[in-house]
Amino acid sequence: MAEAGGSGEGERCSLLTCEQVRRLQQVLTEEVPVHGRGNFPTLGVCLQAVVCAVRAGLQRRGVGVKDVRLNGSTASHVLVEDPAWSYKDLDLIFRLDLPQDAGFQTHEVGFGHQEAGFQPQEAGLHHQEAEFGHQEAGFQPQEAGFHHQEAGFHHQEAGFLPQEAGFGGQEAGFLPQEAGFGGQEAGFERVREAVLSALLDFLPSGVSRDKMSAVTLTEAYVQKLVKVSTETDRWSLISLRNRAGRNVELKFVERIRRQFEFSVDSFQIVLDPVLDPVLERGPGAAPAVVVESVYGDFAEALEHLRGRLIVTRRPEQIRGGGLLKFCRLLTRGFRPARPAETRALQRYMTSRFFIDFPRLPQQRRQLHAYLSGRFAGEESHRYAYLSVLRHVVAQSTVCLMGHERRQVLRLISLMALHALAEQSHVPDASSVTCYYQPAPYAQDARFCPYYCGQTPAWQPCS
Template sequence: MCSYSSSPPPLTPSTSSNGGFHFTEYDSTTSHRSSPSSTGGGLQQTLTFEQVQRLSQIVSDPIAINAKEGNFPTLAISPAQLIKAVKKRLDSKDIDVTDVRLNGSAASYCIAEDRERSPALHYNDLDIIFMIQIKTKMDLHIIKEEVLNSLFDFFPEGTQTGRISSFMLEECYVKKMVKVSTVTDKWSLISLGDINGKNIELKFVDSMKRQYEFSIDSFQILLDPLLSFDDARSGEMSPVKLDANFYPRIQVTSLYGDFGEAIDHLNNRLISTKNPEGIRGGGLLKYCHLQVAGYTVADSAEIERQEPYMCSRFFIDFPSSNAQYGKIYKYVFSRYLQSQQPRKALEFLDVLLQVVGQHARCLMESERYKTISILCQIQSVISWQASFCQGPYFPSVLQQQHHPSSPTSTTIIHHHQPQWHTGHMHHHQYNRRGSDSGSSNSTSSSLPMIHFPHSTNNSLPVGPTPTPVR
């Protein structure tokens, strides 16, 4: 079994670019700062008993939270336990939680009629949204501290935690951390997970303009009724049993705007979105991923019109070659390589090459060629490693996966409004926006090498060298 690295291999100097600009997370023309009562007709439905059972299992099954380094223990935490622990601590700090929601692919898994055909069958992340009211600038910092402190509740009994600081917990357990504070968007995200990529992502939202990419992941399920029912079930005096005649009434909402249309897209494997220019990255990578998963477009003419917008927003959010390379490789790793699907990864890159080649009209020809070279470089690395694992060296490949520890990924965004263009964007328009905060000083040496499998044979084959961009 191949041991793929979650960090991209070094980008060849010939494809590096110092130009670029930095933008905030989400942008759209429609705000989704809503409460349960704000959803109108056609936007929500009530879960059936079978769907409630499915939801109960999702929030009850424990997830392993692995430490990245040190002697810290692996924590087995169910989402329901973590939600209750975090809510209790936030209440003690006078931070009001309006409601808690399950979002994204896990929510889609709960309501899909045919889960065998749904991509949500293989969901990795549990996206939990806490709808809150941020009153002061310190609230987001307090939220982070209380989430980290809540992990103490799940340490093995007898663990001496007196000398463990929240900073140490962050370094050991947090995989990703994002804080966005703009005029229209105020939210933060803390991601916890295991070494196999199963994550719990806690998102604390005061306001967010765009909370979904495609109609099939636009569903949000209110968890508060189930959590209250769960408390009643575990009561010592009068435990309550979940059955077909007595179960909580739980609402599911579609932010797509038309619940019936969104559920039809989910059950029939159809691709549809609105205003892709308002999505971080334009939804470009997920659009290609859905095609690889066997999805078809709901409206060919509409999607063809939207593809240039997807490309335009992607290259605005990831303008430099290093930014594009890192984003694409990490997406490929989390979706395919981590689950040992190199052929699917190559198929995904083929689809992405086709879309970029045909619809990235926002780029000059030379810039588009650089991006195509990046995709070809990733393809060649994956192709070589896949053939290496399946060739004569496969028996000597160590079965033990190598998971190098990595620092917490932290993003902080303040008061920058993203801008997007489609059609023919000229080169001087690209450069006029300033430089990407992480690209102008980045070099290929800052990107770690890919970790190839070990072999007892000392004469390993050399991987292919991509053709440099001139």
């Protein structure tokens, strides 16, 4: 059990126990493969080495690092071990202190249509549809019980990002150098250089590094690039590819408004004490590792995790992916802590999902991407997950017209049937023997299985 934090840490923070520190060190020292595209070699890395290399690279480039944190399902695994379910993404947060002249520029926000080479018409979207207007997406805020001002929704903040909609780099016409990752934005450029320089250090000894440019390394090992720059959010994400769904997610944050979706994934473990050399804390001394719950109450969030309870705050701020995360928690055996508020919570999340992904192709790509990433190696759970998702969508969707709702439900049903067919392994029909149960009246002794009609009497021809 986590110990209460002291020295004015308040209710948000606590200290890890020795057993939790041991699990944390196992996670940090475990080798994780980063798979290259095509013929590029696979990199065997551990989180501790990646964090140290990237942090040192940032400091050499004049970017201050306040601390480095482990986040998400991996942090929850460190706190409460659940052998029935494995953690996936390895989420690392670098809290940055960018120089004033190296900050993210507000006027270069996200992936603009022209900057990222993305043409909405090529993806079957009109320009107006790509902006996600409330009326065009069939969404009436009053029906979902909230106004768009209360939801804090702006299309720049939750707008269309090719990576979040399931577009690969080539499919969306995305080239890093065209998406605003050039020399104009010195802050992110330094971050990107630090990450790619660290990747060079992990290449096998026989690989030539002379021709490994930044663009080449990005295309080979980076699964996803995201940059958000608004008045409330300034952060970027670089995800390193892993075919088993265990991507190494490096998030570089100057400021961010929403750091969690539910209380059970709100834990952030400060890694700096574990990364410091043994000499700095003395031989044999165990590191004092602080864990914070950005939900606001550590003890309450920990009880939610142990009791498998689903609790959140300000659900109108949860982005569209919150619906998929909510259904995954239900599949894992979690349940809403306040059943009376479940329907309202589901309405918020379904409405936001269909705002962020209003077209059927986008919804299909998002579901495929989520299943491929979150259920890699756990394909047997896909049917149960899709069944839960269909039930939630059918029960709580209020922002779609009738034919749109039927299309979404049909899409989820077909995906569930496909997952069930892959899971069931139906045998070849030539090796199947069928047995039929006779009808009850066939056991009657007077029953004759043959029917004889009345034979007419023969009469002679006249």
